[in-house]
Amino acid sequence: MTPLAKLLEAALFASGRPLPMNELAALDPSATAEELTTALDEMRGRYDTEGHGIELVELGGGWQILTRPEYTETIERAQLATRPQRLSAAALETLAIVAYRQPIGRAEIEEIRGVAVGGMLRTLLERGLIDVVGRAEGLGRPLLYGTTPVFLEQFALRHLGELPRADELAVALRAQPRAL
Amino acid sequence: MTATLTPPDASPAPFVVELEAFSGPLDLLLTLIREEQVEIADIPIARICEQFLLRIHSLGLGEAAEYLEMAASLLRIKVQMLLPRRGDEEEWDDPRAELVRRLLEYQQMREVVDILQHRGDDRRDRFARGYLPQPVAAPLAPLALTLPELLAAVDRVLRISREPVLHDVVARALDVDGAIDTILSVLAHRGHAWWRDVVAADAAPWQVLSALLALLELARRSELRLLQRRPFANVEIMRDAASEAA
Numbered sequence: 001m002t003p004l005a006k007l008l009e010a011a012l013f014a015s016g017r018p019l020p021m022n023e024l025a026a027l028d029p030s031a032t033a034e035e036l037t038t039a040l041d042e043m044r045g046r047y048d049t050e051g052h053g054i055e056l057v058e059l060g061g062g063w064q065i066l067t068r069p070e071y072t073e074t075i076e077r078a079q080l081a082t083r084p085q086r087l088s089a090a091a092l093e094t095l096a097i098v099a100y101r102q103p104i105g106r107a108e109i110e111e112i113r114g115v116a117v118g119g120m121l122r123t124l125l126e127r128g129l130i131d132v133v134g135r136a137e138g139l140g141r142p143l144l145y146g147t148t149p150v151f152l153e154q155f156a157l158r159h160l161g162e163l164p165r166a167d168e169l170a171v172a173l174r175a176q177p178r179a180l
Numbered sequence: 181m182t183a184t185l186t187p188p189d190a191s192p193a194p195f196v197v198e199l200e201a202f203s204g205p206l207d208l209l210l211t212l213i214r215e216e217q218v219e220i221a222d223i224p225i226a227r228i229c230e231q232f233l234l235r236i237h238s239l240g241l242g243e244a245a246e247y248l249e250m251a252a253s254l255l256r257i258k259v260q261m262l263l264p265r266r267g268d269e270e271e272w273d274d275p276r277a278e279l280v281r282r283l284l285e286y287q288q289m290r291e292v293v294d295i296l297q298h299r300g301d302d303r304r305d306r307f308a309r310g311y312l313p314q315p316v317a318a319p320l321a322p323l324a325l326t327l328p329e330l331l332a333a334v335d336r337v338l339r340i341s342r343e344p345v346l347h348d349v350v351a352r353a354l355d356v357d358g359a360i361d362t363i364l365s366v367l368a369h370r371g372h373a374w375w376r377d378v379v380a381a382d383a384a385p386w387q388v389l390s391a392l393l394a395l396l397e398l399a400r401r402s403e404l405r406l407l408q409r410r411p412f413a414n415v416e417i418m419r420d421a422a423s424e425a426a
Contacts, residue, residue: 016309055306064308066306066307067307069196069305069306075307081307082303083304087300088203089203089207089293092297093204093293094297095296096292099292112201112286114250115203116246155299155300156299156302156303179236
C-alpha cells in the first residue's frame with residue numbers, strides 16, 4: 001500500500017467512529033483530495049480482494065473500518081462485542097418521518113402516525129438518533145426535530161440523500177407538508 | 181354509535197394493549213385493507229369499519245384512545261357515505277378522501293421503515309473498532325467546596341451524632357483443647373487424615389484457627405506429622421510412627 005493509504009489505515013484503525021474526509025485530509029496536509037480518494041479505494045480494494053475479516057465502509061458522512069458480517073455471530077457468542085438493540089417498529093416509523101420531513105414538530109409526526117409520539121421522541125433523543133434543531137413559528141413555538149450523524153452511522157447511510165427520494169417510493173407522497 | 185363500539189357480550193376485561201401487533205390505528209387499518217384485498221383509493225368503508233371494530237375488541241384495544249378515535253372517524257365516514265348526494269356526481273366530495281390521503285402517506289412511510297430496517301440490520305451485523313456501549317451517566321461535576329465549608333459540615337454531623345452507638349466486640353475464645361480431642365479421635369480410627377477431615381467446610385474462623393493451633397501443638401508434641409506437598413495443597417495429617425511405637 002502507498003504511505004498515504006497506510007497512514008489512513010492507521011488513523012481509521014485508531015478511531016472507533018467514522019472519520020469524515022476533512023479529518024482524513026488533516027492527517028497529511030500535502031495530500032490532494034484525489035490522492036486521498038485513491039488511497040481509500042486502494043485500502044478498500046485490498047480488504048476486499050486479499051481476504052480480510054474487516055472491510056472499509058463509507059457511512060455516516062465518513063469512513064470506518066468494520067468487521068465483516070459473517071463473523072458477527074461468533075464474535076457476539078464469545079461476548080467480545082454486542083450488537084445494539086433493534087428499534088421497535090413504532091420507533092422506526094417515527095424516525096422515518098423525522099428523516100423525510102425534518103425539521104418537523106411533534107404534532108405533525110402524530111398526525112402522520114395517528115398515535116402520540118412524545119415518549120418515542122424521548123427514546124430517539126436519548127439514543128442520539130434525533131436532535132432538536134430549532135423551533136417552529138406560531139403558537140407555543142413547538143420544538144423541531146431532525147436526524148443526527150449517529151442516525152446516518154447506525155443505518156449505514158453516507159448522507160440523507162441516499163434514502164430514496166419521496167417520488168421514488170412506490171406511493172406518491174404529498175409534495176408539500178400541509179400548513180398546520 | 182356507542183352501541184356499536186361496545187358489543188353486548190363485552191366483559192370488563194383488563195386493559196391490555198398488544199404493543200407488538202400494531203404500531204397504531206393506521207397500521208391496523210392498512211393490514212385490514214391488505215387482508216381484504218381492496219384498493220386504498222376505493223375502500224368499502226362499511227366492511228372495513230366493521231372489521232376494524234371487531235379487531236380492536238379482540239385485541240383489547242377498544243379502550244385505547246387512538247384506536248377509538250379512528251373507529252369514530254370510520255363510523256362518521258360510513259354515515260356520510262349513506263347520505264343522499266346533492267347535485268351532480270362531480271361536485272360530490274368523497275368523505276373518504278382525507279382517510280385515503282393519510283393511508284397513502286402512512287404506507288409510504290412504512291416503505292421507508294422497511295428500508296431503514298434493512299440498512300439498520302446491515303450495520304448491526306458489523307462491529308466497529310473498540311465498540312463501547314453508549315455512556316449513559318454524565319460525569320460527576322467537580323466538587324465546589326471550600327475547606328471551611330467542609331469543616332462546618334463535619335461539625336454539623338458530629339453535633340447530630342453526639343452520642344454515637346458503640347458496639348462491644350467480644351473476642352471469641354479459641355477452643356484448642358476441644359480441637360485436639362477431635363483430631364486425636366479422628367487419628368485413633370485411621371492413621372492418615374486430611375485437613376478437610378478435621379475442619380468442616382462451613383467452619384467458623386474460630387474453629388479453623390482452633391484446629392490449626394491444635395495441629396501445630398500436636399506436631400510440636402510429636403503426636404502427629406503434617407505434610408503439605410505444594411503451597412495451598414490439602415494438608416496431610418499422619419500419626420507419628422515414633423509416638424505410635426511408644
